[in-house]
Amino acid sequence: xxxxxxxxxxxxxxxxxxxxxxxxxxxxxxxxxxxxxxxxxxxxxxxxxxxxxxxxxxxxxxxxxxxxxxxxxxxxxxxxxxxxxxxxxxxxxxxxxxxxxxxxxxxxxxxxxxxxxxxxxxxxxxxxxxxxxxxxxxxxxxxxxxxxxxxxxxxxxxxxxxxxxxxxxxxxxxxxxxxxxxxxxxxxxxxxxxxxxxxxxxxxxxxxxxxxxxxxxxxxxxxxxxxxxxxxxxxxxxxxxxxxxxxxxxxxxxxxxxxxxxxxxxxxxxxxxxxxxxxxxxxxxxxxxxxxxxxxxxxxxxxxxxxxxxxxxxxxxxxxxxxxxxxxxxxxxxxxxxxxxxxxxxxxxxxxxxxxxxxxxxxxxxxxxxxxxxxxxxxxxxxxxxxxxxxxxxxxxxxxxxxxxxxxxxxxxxxxxxxxxxxxxxxxxxxxxxxxxxxxxxxxxxxxxxxx
Numbered sequence: 486x487x488x489x490x491x492x493x494x495x496x497x498x499x500x501x502x503x504x505x506x507x508x509x510x511x512x513x514x515x516x517x518x519x520x521x522x523x524x525x526x527x528x529x530x531x532x533x534x535x536x537x538x539x540x541x542x543x544x545x546x547x548x549x550x551x552x553x554x555x556x557x558x559x560x561x562x563x564x565x566x567x568x569x570x571x572x573x574x575x576x577x578x579x580x581x582x583x584x585x586x587x588x589x590x591x592x593x594x595x596x597x598x599x600x601x602x603x604x605x606x607x608x609x610x611x612x613x614x615x616x617x618x619x620x621x622x623x624x625x626x627x628x629x630x631x632x633x634x635x636x637x638x639x640x641x642x643x644x645x646x647x648x649x650x651x652x653x654x655x656x657x658x659x660x661x662x663x664x665x666x667x668x669x670x671x672x673x674x675x676x677x678x679x680x681x682x683x684x685x686x687x688x689x690x691x692x693x694x695x696x697x698x699x700x701x702x703x704x705x706x707x708x709x710x711x712x713x714x715x716x717x718x719x720x721x722x723x724x725x726x727x728x729x730x731x732x733x734x735x736x737x738x739x740x741x742x743x744x745x746x747x748x749x750x751x752x753x754x755x756x757x758x759x760x761x762x763x764x765x766x767x768x769x770x771x772x773x774x775x776x777x778x779x780x781x782x783x784x785x786x787x788x789x790x791x792x793x794x795x796x797x798x799x800x801x802x803x804x805x806x807x808x809x810x811x812x813x814x815x816x817x818x819x820x821x822x823x824x825x826x827x828x829x830x831x832x833x834x835x836x837x838x839x840x841x842x843x844x845x846x847x848x849x850x851x852x853x854x855x856x857x858x859x860x861x862x863x864x865x866x867x868x869x870x871x872x873x874x875x876x877x878x879x880x881x882x883x884x885x886x887x888x889x890x891x892x893x894x895x896x897x898x899x900x901x902x903x904x905x906x907x908x909x910x911x912x913x914x915x916x917x918x919x920x921x922x923x924x925x926x927x928x929x930x931x932x933x934x935x936x937x
Contacts, residue, residue, distance in 0.1 A: 514847060541737045548709040556703060571643070589603055643684060648686050653681055656684060752850065763836065763839050770835075787819075826886070
């Protein structure tokens with residue numbers, strides 16, 4: 486007795502409409518219609534070696550700007566004349582400090598108590614602890630001589646122009662001159678510390694004059710002319726892209742401004758293939774028992790939402806040179822998990838695979854230079870496998886779930902399967918130290934004596 490095949494809930498027309506709807510949604514999301522997201526950025530990696538698509542000769546704005554900036558950096562700052570009020574103020578500050586030290590030295594207390602009082606003075610931190618101890622332990626005549634020498638040295642040092650970052654150099658220059666260096670090394674050290682503590686910059690930068698000279702230096706730089714011949718290599722695989730390289734890729738036609746119809750066609754073919762594949766699965770597997778139209782529409786919306794999330798987020802978090810792995814945190818598996826709650830598991834598994842590869846493809850084609858957002862050739866495949874593994878595990882965990890606890894286990898399964906997929910690629914792609922061989926080492930080569 487022949488049995489009748491049960492009627493198909495998902496008809497051919499519904500499956501075809503589902504495939505067309507899904508393909509259209511994915512094609513729109515993968516096409517270069519978001520200029521703010523697809524610009525090649527400095528620091529991206531070249532996914533392969535790119536030769537010039539045509540002959541080109543052009544004035545390079547990037548290289549000219551770099552040369553102008555370098556010329557401007559070579560211009561020294563223009564200083565205003567020294568401010569004599571600064572020298573007078575610092576001379577008074579040094580005189581007041583040394584007078585306070587003299588009063589402390591005259592007190593009939595121990596040297597330790599005198600040093601404690603000196604350390605409590607507001608200007609004491611300007612000197613090192615050794616210099617403060619030296620001022621307390623000096624004999625009276627030696628201290629008087631030091632006071633005069635310090636005042637004279639500060640006045641002479643601050644007679645010339647001193648920038649704020651040149652204090653130490655000017656003090657060293659002064660002490661290096663003949664006749665300015667005290668007799669002993671200790672006295673020289675204390676005088677150097679004292680001068681460094683009280684000498685301050687007495688000139689300011691003339692910002693207007695400095696900027697004018699730098700502008701003149703920039704204006705003296707001629708435009709940098711760059712020439713490429715067709716087939717000449719612009720950038721090699723794995724090389725970091727800088728402003729000059731990106732400009733060369735645009736000028737030689739490797740990167741096209743506006744819509745790239747080849748990329749639009751490629752995205753359309755990719756989306757059509759995924760839509761047709763999932764439509765065939767829906768028709769052959771008959772995954773729904775009720776309301777197939779609404780459930781097919783919901784499936785298309787879930788896949789489109791996952792691909793849209795990847796299209797918007799992956800260009801922001803890649804290239805992942807810091808290995809922060811934010812791209813793996815996208816909830817791409819959620820699409821398959823939701824589908825598994827109202828369909829057969831086999832169809833949810835197919836949805837997980839399609840969504841994973843569409844999301845990875847979206848991240849790969851988002852930049853102007855397809856693949857430049859990835860730091861390795863395997864990263865796009867790794868993303869797809871991680872997304873698919875999470876989707877498989879999540880769909881299997883929530884299929885026919887009757888208790889809320891199953892969804893908690895589903896989250897654990899997604900995390901564990903994704904981590905396992907990442908570990909596989911880490912073991913395959915990362916360099917590791919090889920274990921030393923346990924076998925006997927090879928004998929050393931025989932020694933060869935030179936001929937006599």
